[in-house]
């Protein structure tokens with residue numbers, strides 16, 4: 096603690112949101128230099144606090160503005176003369192938001208990813224805190240049934256019949272109460288649980304309640320119901336819980352699951368850092384293993400951080416955790432609003448929540464009582480942020496687990512080569528679940544050689560036949576095609592002209608339903624041409640198939656079955672995807688046609704056939720990760736088939752049935768296949784055997800980015816002659832959204848050399864005048880464009 100009197104002229108190093116790769120020194124408030132005039136910033140907390148501690152937010156003057164910064168450390172001296180130093184304007188927190196380990200992690204990430212510390216700090220806290228809002232969760236009203244209300248419901252049902260709305264609401268609240276009682280009765284280690292009521296937020300989502308606010312007012316006035324305030328996300332979702340199934344007690348673990356759980360429990364009990372790779376085929380019961388490990392942490396009064404890919408965080412998964420664990424579970428993902436995200440963050444940070452299930456950025460959420468980190472679908476691309484602060488949440492989580500000395504589990508049916516390599520290097524312990532859990536058997540995978548087969552709109556007669564067979568058994572069918580829109584190219588049959596994006600080196604996609612051409616790379620759109628702008632012919636062809644076009648064909652083939660298309664075009668709206676999934680579970684649709692949105696994590700018990708319409712595109716790609724991606728995608732999509740008692744079938748259409756990748760995957764399975772890929776990476780000296788950084792540059796004309804990267808390349812060579820440089824090359828799609836893009840690849844045999852070169856290189860590039868160029872560094876890039 097600092098005494099306020101002694102803090103006069105005390106120095107602090109502060110992370111300020113600025114693109115400069117450094118922190119800034121400031122004097123404590125009340126120092127003699129305080130002369131800021133005319134700056135105002137509308138913070139919630141304008142009051143000046145006495146003490147400044149590391150990890151608190153402060154508002155500081157920066158280039159004529161007041162910005163929210165975070166105190167990194169107290170320092171003894173600054174390289175800036177004291178009379179030049181600016182003074183902290185005000186302190187925004189009464190308690191530190193980040194502890195020493197959190198700051199250590201952020202410093203590490205800033206160094207490792209060569210990203211400005213101020214921006215790293217900003218990325219690690221919720222929007223509202225970034226804006227200087229108070230570190231207190233927003234609240235909402237929650238209603239609970241009272242004893243009087245219970246009595247009324249039990250004893251005087253007839254008089255209530257005259258007030259059906261009131262009765263309905265009382266019953267709902269009683270149900271919520273009932274559920275809460277059930278789920279708390281079996282636990283001695285009750286977390287600071289939330290109350291068993293229904294919130295404003297939940298009432299608003301319920302249908303058929305009419306004017307529920309009025310009804311609630313009436314029953315509250317009669318004292319049948321009590322009203323209270325609660326933080327926005329800490330409400331237990333009693334309504335989804337009311338559908339509790341037998342599964343809520345869990346399954347008897349099979350032998351492999353038990354083995355995996357035992358290993359994890361040892362690490363949890365010993366509280367040391369260790370990393371596990373849980374490689375379990377789809378449907379093998381990985382989630383069951385997570386739940387058991389979570390339970391052990393909860394018993395120890397420890398928190399668990401669960402990271403999931405962007406669209407892997409379904410209400411299904413949340414509900415499963417809520418049904419099984421008697422704990423306060425919060426979530427963090429893009430479907431929540433800012434105050435909900437803040438509430439989750441604070442609950443985890445201050446220890447009132449036990450489990451946080453979140454997407455990528457949740458990796459930074461401070462843990463009060465760290466116990467375990469779980470990363471589901473660790474191979475998933477969405478764990479890596481691809482713009483701005485380009486970090487891998489998986490890799491940061493590993494560093495974090497080490498800092499906290501806690502175990503971490505990475506789970507996947509198709510682990511990344513990086514993780515398999517770490518197993519090989521004995522940095523990770525491998526836990527395997529080679530069989531599906533329960534009675535489910537692995538799906539049978541058939542390659543359909545479509546050469547010479549009759550095809551209609553990309554669907555072969557053979558695939559149609561298989562679909563018909565499964566549909567007639569009353570089952571559901573998934574068709575996978577990773578291309579949305581109607582058709583990817585509009586082409587003139589007479590002169591070969593094609594409808595290209597004016598701002599990118601790409602074709603426009605035809606969206607017939609919207610009657611527009613759209614660029615999937617920059618978002619620009621225009622009406623569909625009706626005649627060729629080059630030769631004026633009307634003979635324009637739609638080349639290729641997107642989901643909309645297949646949907647059209649399916650209506651023709653299967654008029655008696657309902658087809659639902661699931662792609663970004665019809666799931667963008669909040670809640671749209673949930674509704675579609677619910678409809679699928681209610682069997683309102685039998686044919687599910689989708690892009691990779693359907694490839695991940697969802698459990699559709701009635702799906703027995705998965706058809707992959709076209710994999711040929713993915714078989715021939717320049718990216719060194721293409722084979723790995725392809726195999727992961729095929730297996731993930733295939734994993735949706737036959738997850739319950741009925742055996743599943745997968746049908747893959749290709750013109751290249753002899754392709755070595757396909758054959759290897761089919762005959763050997765993922766594990767062996769991945770081993771071969773690793774060998775290939777070794778021979779070609781690509782990651783994980785070497786280390787990469789990509790420097791990208793873009794500008795409105797072609798030459799400056801090339802020139803800039805050429806200089807970067809020369810600098811890099813001067814800094815370290817061992818570093819290998821490739822490029823500068825134009826990016827695979829050179830022009831995107833009107834910008835010309837180039838890239839330079841830096842490659843080394845060991846990580847240390849890479850960073851020894853990168854740090855001064857980036858510093859020097861930063862000092863260049865590059866007003867017309869935008870450039871960025873990507874350490875461990877996942878996509879090479």
Ligand code: ADP
Nearest residue numbers: 346347348349377378379380381382383532533
């Ligand atoms: P994964 O996460 O590996 O895809 P899940 O944990 O979702 O697998 O399990 C797949 C299905 O198998 C679920 O319906 C789950 O309830 C069931 N299951 C898991 N473990 C067992 C078990 N030991 N016995 C019977 N069924 C199980």
Ligand code: ZN
Nearest residue numbers: 587590627630
């Ligand atoms: Zn033409």
Ligand code: ZN
Nearest residue numbers: 596599614617
């Ligand atoms: Zn474009």
